[in-house]
Amino acid sequence: MNGDLLVRTIALVLIRKTGRDVKLDPNLSSLQIAAEVSRRSVAMFRGMVTLCGPVFRGRGVRLRARRNLSFGRGASIGDFTVIDARASRPVEIGSASKLGRYGLVTTTSSLALVGVGFKMGERSGIGDFFHIGCSGGVDIGDDVIAGPFLTVHSQEHRYSDVSTKIRAQGTVESSVTVMDDCWLGSRVTILAGTTIRGHTVVASGSVVKGDFPPNVVLGGVPARILKTLD
Structure with a gap:
């Protein structure tokens, strides 16, 4: 599995775990996707710590x-x-x-x-x-x-x-x-x-x-x- 496909797969898994079912735009680069995943992961961590939930x-x-x-x-x-x-x-x-x-x-x-x-x-x-x-x-x-x-x-x-x-x-x-x-x-x-x-x-x-x-x-x-x- 190449790097781009790996990043997209990880992003989709994380998104679907929150109850959303979306498709990633093919025009997004793996770097852009990784940056958004990182930002959302920080937000999720903040929620887990302060609100005790996903x-x-x-x-x-x-x-x-x-x-x-x-x-x-x-x-x-x-x-x-x-x-x-x-x-x-x-x-x-x-x-x-x-x-x-x-x-x-x-x-x-x-x-x-x-x-x-x-x-x-x-x-x-x-x-x-x-x-x-x-x-x-x-x-x-x-x-x-x-x-x-x-x-x-x-x-x-x-x-x-x-x-x-x-x-x-x-x-x-x-x-x-x-x-x-x-x-x-x-x-x-x-x-x-x-x-x-x-x-x-x-x-x-x-x-x-x-x-x-x-x-x-x-x-x-x-x-x-x-x-x-x-």
Whole structure:
């Protein structure tokens, strides 16, 4: 077995042990593959030491209320992402799922209110620079993919009393659910009380609020159904 084939074989074995089944691009050199394997191995070692399990933990990751965190096999947390798990239920990241770099999962906006929490299914991925506010609870299903700059808000401010400052009127919490097999484009915003059902595509830049049927394409501000998928 030549060196290039050996490197590719080792990489595939390591990847598949995390629950992923991928093919390596033939244009990648053995040196490039080896560098990525080395980087991921360091992240896995970091996860094994600090989280006591087969989890890829990137550089500079910060975890709060770690005892309320649960990671499936091969879950991945990108560099400099923060997860705040101070919630009424466990914060769960499923097997082979990935949170991107420079993101934030926040469950509790203040000491006056403990948030509900966050659950992410298996084989799902969220791009870099995301913000997921889980005060009212956020559930993301299996096989969901989301581009960078995703923002999810499960809390809204009251504002109807014109005689009282908005910041003094308090908040309303309402859950957000993204069901299995959805694709959320880059810079999508999902507001409190929203349910996105299975096999739905959300166009980049959309602002989504409401309860939508499955098998549709959503887009716009506010988002509406652009197409039904057969």
